[in-house]
Amino acid sequence: MTGIKNNLPTVANLSGTDRETIETGLRRGANRREVMSWLIAAGASIAAAGSIVSTAQEALAATPKKGGRVKFASDLHGPSDTLDPGLNTSTIDYTRGRSFYNSLCQINDDLSTRPELAEEFSANSDNSEWTFKLRKDVKFHDGSPLTADDVIFSMSRHYGEKSTSTAKTLVADVKEWKKVDSHTVKAIMQGPNADLPVILGTPQFKIIKDGTTDFQTANGTGPFTLKEFSPGVRSIGVRNAHYWREGANVEEIEITAITDKVARTSALLSGDIDLMQALDPKAIRKVESTDGVGVWSVASGAYFGICAMTNTAPGNNPDFVKALQYIQRRKKIVKSVLKGQGTVGNDNPINIAYGADYCAGMVVKEHDLDKAKFHLKKSGITAAELNVAEVAPGLTDTCLLAQREAQKIGLDLQIKKVPNDGYWGAVWMKTPLNVVSWNMRPSANVMMNLAFAPDATWNDTLWKNERFGKLLVEVRGVTDASKRAEMYCEMQKMISEGTDEFPGSGMIIPAHRNYVDGKSDKVEGISRMPLGSLGGYEWPEFCWRTDA
Amino acid sequence: MQRMVFQRILIGFVTLWVVSVLVFLMTNALPGDVAQIVLGQSATPESLAAYRAERGLDQPLLFQYFSWLGNMLTGDLGVSKAGGATISSLISGRLGNTMFLAALVALISVPLSVALGLLAAMYPGTWIDRTLTFGTLALISVPDFFIATFSVLFLAVYLGWLPAIANVAPENTFWEMARGIAMPLIVLVIVVAAQMIRMTRAGILNVMNSPYIEMAILKGVRRKRIILRHAFFNTIGPIVNVIALNLAYLVSGVVIVETIFSYPGLAKLMIDGVQTRDLPLVQACAMIFCGTYVILIILADVAAILANPRLRNPK
Numbered sequence: 001m002t003g004i005k006n007n008l009p010t011v012a013n014l015s016g017t018d019r020e021t022i023e024t025g026l027r028r029g030a031n032r033r034e035v036m037s038w039l040i041a042a043g044a045s046i047a048a049a050g051s052i053v054s055t056a057q058e059a060l061a062a063t064p065k066k067g068g069r070v071k072f073a074s075d076l077h078g079p080s081d082t083l084d085p086g087l088n089t090s091t092i093d094y095t096r097g098r099s100f101y102n103s104l105c106q107i108n109d110d111l112s113t114r115p116e117l118a119e120e121f122s123a124n125s126d127n128s129e130w131t132f133k134l135r136k137d138v139k140f141h142d143g144s145p146l147t148a149d150d151v152i153f154s155m156s157r158h159y160g161e162k163s164t165s166t167a168k169t170l171v172a173d174v175k176e177w178k179k180v181d182s183h184t185v186k187a188i189m190q191g192p193n194a195d196l197p198v199i200l201g202t203p204q205f206k207i208i209k210d211g212t213t214d215f216q217t218a219n220g221t222g223p224f225t226l227k228e229f230s231p232g233v234r235s236i237g238v239r240n241a242h243y244w245r246e247g248a249n250v251e252e253i254e255i256t257a258i259t260d261k262v263a264r265t266s267a268l269l270s271g272d273i274d275l276m277q278a279l280d281p282k283a284i285r286k287v288e289s290t291d292g293v294g295v296w297s298v299a300s301g302a303y304f305g306i307c308a309m310t311n312t313a314p315g316n317n318p319d320f321v322k323a324l325q326y327i328q329r330r331k332k333i334v335k336s337v338l339k340g341q342g343t344v345g346n347d348n349p350i351n352i353a354y355g356a357d358y359c360a361g362m363v364v365k366e367h368d369l370d371k372a373k374f375h376l377k378k379s380g381i382t383a384a385e386l387n388v389a390e391v392a393p394g395l396t397d398t399c400l401l402a403q404r405e406a407q408k409i410g411l412d413l414q415i416k417k418v419p420n421d422g423y424w425g426a427v428w429m430k431t432p433l434n435v436v437s438w439n440m441r442p443s444a445n446v447m448m449n450l451a452f453a454p455d456a457t458w459n460d461t462l463w464k465n466e467r468f469g470k471l472l473v474e475v476r477g478v479t480d481a482s483k484r485a486e487m488y489c490e491m492q493k494m495i496s497e498g499t500d501e502f503p504g505s506g507m508i509i510p511a512h513r514n515y516v517d518g519k520s521d522k523v524e525g526i527s528r529m530p531l532g533s534l535g536g537y538e539w540p541e542f543c544w545r546t547d548a
Numbered sequence: 549m550q551r552m553v554f555q556r557i558l559i560g561f562v563t564l565w566v567v568s569v570l571v572f573l574m575t576n577a578l579p580g581d582v583a584q585i586v587l588g589q590s591a592t593p594e595s596l597a598a599y600r601a602e603r604g605l606d607q608p609l610l611f612q613y614f615s616w617l618g619n620m621l622t623g624d625l626g627v628s629k630a631g632g633a634t635i636s637s638l639i640s641g642r643l644g645n646t647m648f649l650a651a652l653v654a655l656i657s658v659p660l661s662v663a664l665g666l667l668a669a670m671y672p673g674t675w676i677d678r679t680l681t682f683g684t685l686a687l688i689s690v691p692d693f694f695i696a697t698f699s700v701l702f703l704a705v706y707l708g709w710l711p712a713i714a715n716v717a718p719e720n721t722f723w724e725m726a727r728g729i730a731m732p733l734i735v736l737v738i739v740v741a742a743q744m745i746r747m748t749r750a751g752i753l754n755v756m757n758s759p760y761i762e763m764a765i766l767k768g769v770r771r772k773r774i775i776l777r778h779a780f781f782n783t784i785g786p787i788v789n790v791i792a793l794n795l796a797y798l799v800s801g802v803v804i805v806e807t808i809f810s811y812p813g814l815a816k817l818m819i820d821g822v823q824t825r826d827l828p829l830v831q832a833c834a835m836i837f838c839g840t841y842v843i844l845i846i847l848a849d850v851a852a853i854l855a856n857p858r859l860r861n862p863k
Contacts, residue, residue, distance in 0.1 A: 073810075078820030079628045079638055079829055164599045169592065216633065230641065231633060232820050233812045234717075258713060258810040262697060267810070270704040270712040421823055425584035457592045 064525055068548035069252040072275040072534075073264055077257035081231035084215040085206035086157050086165040091277050091533045092257055094203040099237045099253055099540040100141075101206035101220035104132055104151065105197040107536065109528045111355060111442065113197040117146065117207055117221065126477055127192040134183040138244045140209050141218070141225045148179040153210040155187075167204035169457070170446060171196075192477035198442040203537065223248040223541040237540070249525065249544035268293055268518045275526075275543075276518040277533045281339040281393055287518050296517045297341050300530035301353040301440035301447070304392040305345070305509035306399065307460040312432050315461060318503035319379035325365055326372035327405035328510040337394040337401070341516045345509040348496040349451065350444045350488075353512070353530050356481070357444035359489035362496065373409045383412040384433055389423040392437035398510060399435065429460060436460050440531050444488060448472055452495055452505060461506035468494050522547050549853060549860055556849050560842045564835075568620075571834040572613050575827045584825070616831065626828040635832050638817065643836070645716060646813040650798035652733055657741040658791055664741075665748025665787075670775055672753060680745060687742040696735045696808040703731060714811040732809045736802060740794040747790040751783035785852035792848035800837035 074092035082088065085097050106116040115121065118132035138146035155177045158165040173193055178186040187196060199205070209219045218226045221244065224237030234256040239248045258264040258273075265283045267273045269290055279287060279295060287295050306324065308315030315321060330344045343351060346364045350357060388399045399415055406413035418427050427434055441447040451458055454469040468491055475487045498504030517534045519526060525543040529536030583599040600606045619626055625635035668680045687695075704712035715728040755761065756779055764774050803815035818833035820826075853859040 078824050079826050080824045161594060162598050164595050164602065231638065232817060260807045263700065263713065263808045263810060266700045266705050267712040270708060272711045272713050
């Protein structure tokens with residue numbers, strides 16, 4: 001199985017980013033000669049370049065094969081595993097959700113949406129009312145047909161005091177879900193919101209059968225039917241023969257988790273699993289150099305960073321925050337800590353992965369010790385304590401790097417390592433300096449609304465900027481593209497830089513991380529949707545085995 | 549003798565009760581509760597309150613303790629605060645897996661280590677003894693996660709002989725099962741046998757210094773016979789105790805091995821429970837582990853009493 005590859009390189013040998021460049025090039029219509037000339041310019045031999053392009057073309061042209069079994073290992077599971085979409089919080093839950101249920105709308109790789117259970121959806125002129133027309137040929141696993149009542153029931157679980165939904169804030173601005181007829185529902189919004197379809201494509205809004213209370217089994221409409229569900233052990237799904245779309249390619253899917261990252265990687269290398277979530281950056285080289293397995297890396301808006309709480313010292317001193325921002329060696333963090341699997345951050349939660357809403361004109365802060373020293377001196381602070389838990393891979397190393405740079409400007413930055421376990425309840429948003437990790441959200445507006453709005457529950461630094469909050473709501477109704485871009489740009493500048501009068505958010509975001517996962521070369525058809533691991537968990541229905 | 553055995557059992561029960569109080573208090577002292585952990589980064593005060601009310605987490609602590617103890621005594625382990633499944637259903641499969649592995653390991657390692665320990669004691673100072681002493685010392689010094697990770701890299705990734713993760717599922721054939729469980733079995737046998745071999749050897753050599761052995765030597769009894777007939781039975785007490793401790797370790801302490809091989813055992817379930825602050829689950833697991841310890845130690849004590857004529861027939 002293992003050993004160094006000694007035959008001609010294939011496209012699978014390339015790093016995720018390079019592979020993406022080539023495949024995107026081919027998809028956009030670059031011909032074989034053009035792509036080969038890029039490779040040769042980059043130092044590849046003609047034979048190697050030819051081999052790489054051929055395999056890339058094969059990968060794109062191949063038609064899915066039917067049959068076989070795919071085994072996926074996530075990084076975390078336990079007694080809290082659940083088949084209740086509303087309680088989903090982890091990749092393994094989301095993947096199960098995608099296997100056994102469907103959403104109203106499905107998210108494409110570029111964050112646009114396509115119809116799923118709703119064969120058609122549209123908004124009124126100012127995006128304040130959305131109408132969803134349901135497909136009529138959809139059946140639940142128990143044989144009953146999908147109707148508007150099921151959708152209304154599924155949505156109602158995200159409202160009210162008794163709701164334990166982990167995503168209720170995302171749809172809080174829907175005033176009412178109204179049944180129009182047996183296969184049409186309407187969402188009446190409190191205000192305009194153009195992002196509703198993409199929000200409904202996220203994991204928690206899966207459609208369940210009207211009246212479901214028992215989640216020991218999954219009665220969904222999804223591409224697999226549940227055969228076994230053992231929390232903390234594994235779940236098995238069997239191909240749903242009565243599926244309303246073409247149906248899954250593989251006959252059976254096993255979803256499990258291997259919590260130890262070394263063990264998980266070993267299992268991938270030895271072929272015991274086909275797909276793994278969360279590849280440790282340190283293992284990327286090993287996986288890339290091993291035959292039969294490869295890295296699946298998707299650039300996303302997910303980020304990690306340091307939160308300087310703005311309601312207390314030292315974070316309430318904008319100069320201190322600026323000093324911390326200028327000591328960040330952003331490029332080095334992407335290159336060394338993330339092993340190239342990320343993009344440079346600019347203390348801005350929004351990056352290019354969010355498309356048009358990203359403010360591309362902003363200048364990225366360079367590593368600048370003089371400026372840092374100047375701001376530190378102005379702040380008068382000489383020592384601080386930073387609480388660090390490894391809630392994202394590479395976060396501790398990033399903080400240790402900051403500690404070393406801080407020394408150079410005369411700041412004694414103590415790193416206090418705290419366990420991941422219990423971190424969100426006991427440390428995050430409670431200690432003056434702590435760290436955070438956010439997954440990418442379906443839109444820039446949702447992301448900023450969750451973590452930066454003045455009244456947001458999860459406002460990492462308790463940053464309050466009323467004008468920001470006002471813009472955030474206003475922009476949802478703006479249909480003019482240039483006006484919208486201008487507003488988003490102003491908001492991102494407020495977060496990242498601030499003004500003398502209204503300081504920035506206190507967030508130090510040195511990098512956005514890619515989702516880096518591992519996969520066997522025998523499994524194809526994995527999406528590149530950037531909202532989560534392994535192409536945003538969209539793969540169960542579409543993946544296929546080359547050896548089936 | 550009966551009084552002594554009875555005393556031991558009584559002490560066992562008292563220990564279990566004290567443990568139950570400690571387990572309950574300590575699990576409740578962990579920072580963050582199940583609602584915070586389950587809802588994680590995405591918790592809001594309202595969803596936290598809703599979650600707590602739904603699962604009775606807002607009741608006073610003393611009330612929670614007594615209802616828990618009462619339910620436990622009647623065999624009702626409660627419902628998982630995290631996933632909502634009953635704890636007995638979560639535990640039963642896992643307990644079976646753990647017991648299965650522990651029994652296999654014990655079946656191999658106990659005879660093996662007693663035999664090797666005897667062998668080393670029979671020929672002290674020879675190459676057999678030195679090899680065994682050196683080998684066991686080396687293995688005791690190497691942490692179990694290292695042995696486990698190393699064997700995965702070597703046997704699964706490099707050679708590809710055995711699966712990297714311990715697949716045990718009801719539908720597996722015997723052969724698949726054997727292959728799946730081989731690696732944790734090897735690692736655990738290595739870990740526990742080393743200690744038992746050393747203890748057996750040390751115990752016997754210790755007895756060999758006593759006057760009645762000297763008497764037997766003077767009488768001209770052969771060394772082999774002295775060890776098997778006279779020394780061994782007098783060492784049973786300490787050996788059985790070491791065996792009991794190792795068996796208890798196999799039930800409760802193999803979390804590292806279970807994690808590395810992703811073996812669905814009880815210890816890993818408890819760690820998952822701690823991570824999600826699923827207190828009833830943690831408490832149930834802790835009680836099972838303590839119960840195992842207490843029972844095994846009582847058995848060891850009883851065995852030691854039976855093996856010792858002075859305790860068997862007190863004056």
